[in-house]
Every structure is written in structure tokens, then in C-alpha cells.
Amino acid sequence: MFEWNETHQMVRSMMTRFCAEEVVPHRDALDTEQMLPYPIMRKLFDTFQLGHLQLAQHNKRLERDKAGKEHKPKTGPEAVDDAAMRAIPVIELSRWVPGLVTAMGVSVGLTAGAINARGSFAQRERFCPDLLSLDKIGAWAITEPSSGSDAFGAMRTTARMDGDTFVINGQKTFITNGPHADTIVIYARLDRGEAPEDRPVVAFILDGDTPGLARGKAFRKMGMHSSPTGELFLQDVRVGMDRLMGESLEGVSGGRAAAKSTFGQERTGVAAMALGMIQECLDRSVAYAKERVQFGKPIGQYQLIQEKLARMVVHRQNVENLLFRSFGLAGAGKKASFAEASASKLYCARSTMEVCLDAIQIHGGYGYMAEYHVEQLARDAKVLQIYGGTDEIQISQIARDLLSR
Numbered sequence: 001m002f003e004w005n006e007t008h009q010m011v012r013s014m015m016t017r018f019c020a021e022e023v024v025p026h027r028d029a030l031d032t033e034q035m036l037p038y039p040i041m042r043k044l045f046d047t048f049q050l051g052h053l054q055l056a057q058h059n060k061r062l063e064r065d066k067a068g069k070e071h072k073p074k075t076g077p078e079a080v081d082d083a084a085m086r087a088i089p090v091i092e093l094s095r096w097v098p099g100l101v102t103a104m105g106v107s108v109g110l111t112a113g114a115i116n117a118r119g120s121f122a123q124r125e126r127f128c129p130d131l132l133s134l135d136k137i138g139a140w141a142i143t144e145p146s147s148g149s150d151a152f153g154a155m156r157t158t159a160r161m162d163g164d165t166f167v168i169n170g171q172k173t174f175i176t177n178g179p180h181a182d183t184i185v186i187y188a189r190l191d192r193g194e195a196p197e198d199r200p201v202v203a204f205i206l207d208g209d210t211p212g213l214a215r216g217k218a219f220r221k222m223g224m225h226s227s228p229t230g231e232l233f234l235q236d237v238r239v240g241m242d243r244l245m246g247e248s249l250e251g252v253s254g255g256r257a258a259a260k261s262t263f264g265q266e267r268t269g270v271a272a273m274a275l276g277m278i279q280e281c282l283d284r285s286v287a288y289a290k291e292r293v294q295f296g297k298p299i300g301q302y303q304l305i306q307e308k309l310a311r312m313v314v315h316r317q318n319v320e321n322l323l324f325r326s327f328g329l330a331g332a333g334k335k336a337s338f339a340e341a342s343a344s345k346l347y348c349a350r351s352t353m354e355v356c357l358d359a360i361q362i363h364g365g366y367g368y369m370a371e372y373h374v375e376q377l378a379r380d381a382k383v384l385q386i387y388g389g390t391d392e393i394q395i396s397q398i399a400r401d402l403l404s405r
């Protein structure tokens with residue numbers, strides 16, 4: 001059984017201090033989009049030397065691969081500890097500004113993660129260091145105006161070959177960091193004359209200033225204002241083989257599997273965010289239930305309020321257990337199956353939404369006011385049920401797995 005140890009608690013209090021000094025003072029500016037998330041993300045990386053740590057690990061892995069040594073994932077207590085340490089900043093930042101985690105997770109986890117997992121050795125050496133240190137910001141673009149849940153089936157962006165060059169045309173939407181990204185992993189269907197449904201899905205690594213690539217302004221949206229979201233337009237973008245993920249057309253049909261493995265990773269990551277948001281709502285609700293007096297008694301004395309608090313605790317425990325399970329899997333050198341990652345994401349997203357709305361309810365009119373913070377968390381929480389696959393898609397994936405046995 002995993003339990004937070006003293007070192008974790010110490011790192012946690014360092015993160016709490018970081019949030020109090022570097023995040024909370026900018027909460028309004030981030031929530032009103034007067035400030036971008038990137039300076040705070042970089043400050044976090046500098047303060048905790050996260051860039052150096054990631055680069056050191058990356059270089060070690062490259063050296064090992066160069067020497068042709070087999071990659072054995074870390075296992076045992078060290079792997080559990082690594083997973084727990086990675087979750088702590090996510091939990092603590094999510095108590096205040098979950099959008100910072102989204103912007104950071106897409107840049108480092110999804111963009112650098114995708115290149116590291118599927119890029120050629122040269123691409124990993126070329127693109128990952130700047131992304132892992134946050135010197136460059138990344139975006140990971142699969143969604144299109146008419147292809148969301150059916151990300152591959154309805155994908156219209158195409159890459160056609162013209163001699164040695166790929167010519168990419170299409171449009172992407174709802175792309176986190178899209179308006180600002182320096183490096184963009186973009187998915188397209190390779191058009192070699194096959195029927196549209198038979199065209200393999202491939203990925204390209206583009207620079208933000210590649211000719212033919214244009215971006216829209218950040219969308220106005222319901223929440224997660226600290227995580228800019230936008231459109232990308234690709235008109236006759238011409239790139240060479242060095243920009244095709246993996247730098248080879250052999251085994252090119254693997255693009256879907258690559259994107260799917262990134263989805264799995266994204267889904268597992270939601271538990272730490274959910275835990276931070278739920279814990280913050282719970283702490284604030286308990287404090288408020290003790291201090292707010294109506295009809296001559298603190299509202300915490302009323303059973304209808306107690307029921308909401310108790311449900312929050314149940315959600316907190318379950319979400320924490322799902323997170324601990326992911327640490328346990330890391331310790332065993334395993335990954336959650338796609339269906340298990342979907343089940344975890346579904347539960348965490350729904351719980352967070354329920355807890356945030358109940359926190360507003362407990363705070364009454366004050367809960368509806370921005371000053372009380374739970375209002376922002378509720379707006380931010382909704383997207384957990386949409387991005388990384390909607391709740392309905394998680395359900396269908398869990399069911400597909402169950403019924404295929």
C-alpha cells in the first residue's frame with residue numbers, strides 16, 4: 001500500500017509555498033487571460049530544477065539507445081517514488097490553476113512524450129531537449145473541426161508526397177498551446193492515392209513559424225483560461241522526411257497506435273489533477289461549513305450539507321486510490337490498459353465536476369462569486385469530461401473492452 005512519506009510531504013510544502021508566492025498572486029490575471037502560463041511554468045522548472053532533471057534522464061536514455069542497450073523501465077520503490085514526485089506539482093498546482101497543468105502537460109508530456117516515444121533518434125536529440133526544459137513550448141494537434149471523438153475516421157488533414165517533400169493541407173482546432181507553440185506535433189492522413197479511409201495516419205513535427213502554417217487567436221472559453229486553446233491552419237506546408245515522425249515510411253500505419261498510446265497517458269494523468277481540485281474544494285467547504293451560520297447554527301450541522309461533505313470525502317479517497325494504483329503500476333514496470341486508463345479518467349472527471357458544483361452549493365451565493373475560488377475550479381473542471389476523450393467515449397471504450405473478452 002502506498003502512503004505519502006516525509007520526503008513527499010516536504011516537497012508538497014515546498015510546492016504549497018511556490019503556489020502561494022508565484023501562482024496565487026497571478027490567479028486573476030491568468031483567469032482573465034491577461035497573463036500567459038509560460039513564465040510561471042518556467043519559474044517552476046527553475047525553482048525545482050525540473051528541466052535539468054528531465055534533460056539528464058533524456059540524455060541518459062539517448063546514450064543507452066545509442067549504445068544499443070535494452071530499455072528496461074525502472075521498477076520497485078524508486079519507480080513508485082518517481083511517479084509520486086511527478087504527481088505532487090500537478091496536485092498542488094491544480095488546487096489553484098489547473099490550466100497551468102494542462103498547458104505544461106501538453107507541452108512536456110504529450111508533445112515531447114510523443115517525439116520521445118515515436119521519433120527517430122535524431123528527432124529525439126533535436127526536438128526534445130528544448131521541450132523538456134520549456135525553452136520551447138509544444139502543442140499536440142489531432143482534433144479537427146469535424147473530427148473530434150472520431151479523431152482518425154473523420155480526419156481530413158492530408159499529407160501528399162511531392163518528390164521528397166510532404167505537402168500538408170488541413171485545419172486543426174481546440175489545440176492547447178496552439179496560439180503560441182514553437183514545436184507542433186500534427187497528425188495527418190498520408191495520401192498516396194488510396195481511398196480516404198485507407199490512408200494511414202502519420203505525424204509530423206513542425207516549427208511554429210513553418211511557412212504555410214497559420215494560427216487563430218486563442219478561443220474565448222468557459223474555463224482553463226490559463227491554458228490557451230486555438231486553431232491551426234495548414235496550407236501547402238512543405239516539409240522533408242526529417243519532419244515525419246520516425247523519419248521513415250516503413251511501418252507508417254503505426255500512427256494510430258502512437259496517438260492511442262498518447263491518449264492512454266493523457267487519461268492516466270487526470271487523476272492527479274482531479275485530486276488537487278477535489279482536495280481544494282473539500283478543504284474550503286469544510287472550513288465554510290464550520291464558520292457560516294444560518295438559522296442560528298453553523299451550516300455544517302445540517303445533514304444535507306454533511307451528505308455533500310461526506311460524498312466529497314468518498315470521491316477524494318477513490319481518486320487518491322486511483323492515483324496510488326498508477327504509482328503501483330509504475331513500481332511493477334507496467335502501464336494501465338487502455339480500458340483501465342479510460343475508467344480512471346471517467347471516474348476522476350465526473351467526481352471532480354460533482355465535487356466542484358457541490359462546493360459552490362455549500363458556499364451559497366458566495367460560491368458563485370469569483371473571490372471564493374470554487375467558482376473558477378468548477379469552470380475549469382468541466383473540460384476534464386471533454387478533452388482527452390469525452391465521458392461518453394471513455395464509457396464506450398470500457399464497454400468495448402468488456403464485451404470483447
Ligand SMILES: Cc1cc2nc3c(=O)[nH]c(=O)nc-3n(C[C@H](O)[C@H](O)[C@H](O)COP(=O)(O)OP(=O)(O)OC[C@H]3O[C@@H](n4cnc5c(N)ncnc54)[C@H](O)[C@@H]3O)c2cc1C
Nearest residue numbers: 140141142143148149174175176386387388389390392393
Ligand atoms: C480546452 C480544450 C483543450 C483541448 N486540447 C486539445 C489538444 O491539445 N489537442 C487536440 O488534438 N485536441 C484537443 N482538444 C479537443 C478534444 O480532445 C475534443 O474536444 C474531444 O475529443 C471531443 O471532440 P469534439 O469536441 O469534436 O466533440 P464530438 O466528438 O463532436 O462530441 C460531441 C458529443 O457527442 C458525443 N459522442 C461522440 N461520439 C459518440 C459516440 N460514439 N457515442 C456516444 N456519444 C458520442 C460526445 O461524447 C459529446 O458529448 C481540446 C478540447 C478542449 C475543450
